[in-house]
Amino acid sequence: MAEDESRISIAKTFRVKPKLRPTSNKATPTPESKFWKSFKIPKDIEFTPSKSVIYPITSIAFSPIAPHDFAATHSANISIFSGKTLEPKSTIASAFADSATSAAFRCDGKLLAAGDLTGTVHVFDAKSRTHLRRLKCHSAAARLVRYPRADDKFHLFSGGDDSVVKYWDVTTETCLFNLLGHKDYVRCGDASPVSDDMFASGSYDHKVRIWDVRVSNSGSVMELNHEKPVESVLYLPSGGLIATAGGNFVKIWDVIGGGKLLYSMESHNKTVTSLCIGKIGKESGEEAQQYRILSVSLDGYMKVFDYAKFKITHSMRFPNPLLSVGFSPDCSTRVIGTTNGTFYVGRRKTKLESDGPGDVVGLGDVEVDPERRVIRPTYFRYFHRGQNTKPSEGDYLITRPRKLKFAVHDKLLKKFRHKEALVAALSGKNTENVVAVMEELVARKKLLKCVSNLDEEELGLLLGFLQKYSTMPRYAGFLMRFTEKVVEMRADDIKSSDQLRGNIRNLKRDVEEEIRIQQSMQEIQGIISPMLRIAARR
Structure with a gap:
């Protein structure tokens, strides 16, 4: 009787708490x-006019002028999208005889140029x-179109x-100039x-050439071998x-230093398809900004590379192979295009954007009513004044003890209704609580009795x-031993029920799979241990 009374007093004071277990x-x-x-x-914006045809997003270009619309x-x-709402604004379709490639905005954002597979710009x-304008001079697909910055x-x-x-006079x-030197497709x-x-071009001949139109007759001024x-x-x-x-x-190259290779980043598993510049730090226009290289690949990853420290600072996985990437000049929008016609548009909320009623408005913009400054005893706020004031260093802070909130299984354990507590925990579908209740029942020596009473x-x-x-x-150390006891105790009931036999078959399959792993x-x-020992000796 004394033991029961002591357990009642404990149950009134403490809740069943899951044990701390190793986590990832x-x-x-x-x-x-x-x-x-x-x-x-x-949202995801998909361009799939036909279910049997999927069109890749070959390029993304942001306008340098606010609100920084982008074209794909x-x-x-x-397709041209609004930089404010990210909604489609317009589509240019009738001008192209074949697939469009490589869109680019002029420095003032008023003109947009693009090539196509017929070789026309x-x-x-x-x-x-x-x-x-329609510039016809390439004898094959025009994959690269850029304006000076x-x-x-x-x-x-x-x-x-x-x-x-x-090099064109638009x-x-x-x-004006045919710049020769590449021996394969010029793609970027x-x-x-x-x-x-000055500008640079990259080709499938593994070379990057830097051109200066002031000395165009002498060929490229520098050649880099990627x-x-x-x-x-x-x-x-x-x-x-x-x-x-x-x-x-x-790869990062020092052009001023004569084309010296500074660093080679090999973090992608498949072909890197596109690069762009991103900025982090304070809001656009302030001095604390730092530049990063954003790279996307057919492996579905976007990597953020700090080329000042030569390290990857962030990585993000997407469900589709990535083909193109763009980052707005105001650091608010990131757009990624895929091989199956899907956009992944990310919008970052800035401090200057409004959130509705919760916005902070400067007092200079709003006329404050003097009547509202006085809190009268008839106001509800009068009785709550000072509750959010932070205590100073010399104040004594007395907190009211919080009332413990008991879950259903805790209340049942307090009443010694052990089987109902176990069933309530199982119905709650919280794994840690279920295991904690089982361990508490083991301490009370009631777990196996509860199992024998289950319908x-x-x-x-x-x-x-x-x-x-x-x-x-x-949980395997505890639950595997418990599972053996359950199967041994309720073998007859399991044999007589198709559903219970199915659970046992699934359990057996999972155990065999775990053993195989x-x-x-x-x-x-x-295999690895001898290699590590050899490497340690070296």
Whole structure:
């Protein structure tokens, strides 16, 4: 009797708590990881006009002028999206005789150029979609079209599968220079951020060539060997470094230092398809910004690379192979295009954006009513004033003890209704609580008695739980021994029920699979251990 009374007093004071068990060792997210994870995906936009045809998103280009609309090429279309709402604004379709490639905005955002697979370069008015120019000079697909980045509004350069890079005067539709040197398809390129006369092109001949139209007669001014077919070339903001992508790695080159290779990043498992520049730090326009390289690959990963420290700072997995990537100049929008026509659009919420009624408004914008400053005793707020005030250093803070909240199984354990407590925990579907209740019943020496009193439906609930979690490493030490006891005690009931026999068959299958996995891991360990010992001796 005394023992029962002591247990009642304990049950009134304490709840059943799960034991601390080993969990997966997840690294604490860094501030930069939090920044990139803040780009939420509001929706997936799919371009699948026909169920039997899927059009890849071959390029993404942001307008340099606010609100930074972006254009995407897919099939024989260019779709233009609003930088504010991310909704489609317009589509340019009738101008292309074949699939569109490589869209690019002019420095003032008023013109949009793109190539197509017929070798033609098209120039459009970005606002009205008027077809202004048609530059026909490539004998094969025009895969590269770029405007100079700074103030030049009259020229652009293009590259095609005919291995030729061309420099155009857009106003007269004249090809000023045919830049020769590549020996395979020219698929990518970028304009220098510090000079309107310099740009780079990348080819499937593994070479990246840097051109200066002021000395065009002497060929390229520099040649870089990427050693793989080049899929993307990117000038970094300083103008002295170039990033190239091809194969499953990205390389950083020092152009000012004569084309010296600074670093090779090999974190992707498949071909890297596109690069772009991203910025982190404070809001756009402030000095604390830092630049990052964003790379996407056919392995479905987007990697963020800090080229100042030569390390990967963030990685994100997407369900489809990735083909193109773009990042808005105001650091608010990230767009990724895939091979199956899907967009992954991430929008980061800035401090300047409104949230509705909860926005903080400057007092200079709102006229404050003097009557509302006085809190009278008739107001509800009068009796709650000061509750949110933080205590000072010399104050004594007395907290009211919190009332313990008992779960259903805790209340039943307090009343010594052991079987009902076990069933309630199983019905709650919280694994840790179920195991904690079982361990408490073991301490009370009542667990096996509860099992013997379970009816067929409750026994099926227990066997279903054991089948699901007995092979989980966190609980296997306790649950496997308990499972043996349950099967031994209720063998006759299990034989007479098809449902219970099914649970046992599933449990047997899972145990055999776990044994097979453990044997495979031991074999792998036996192979690796000698290698590690040899490496340690060296």
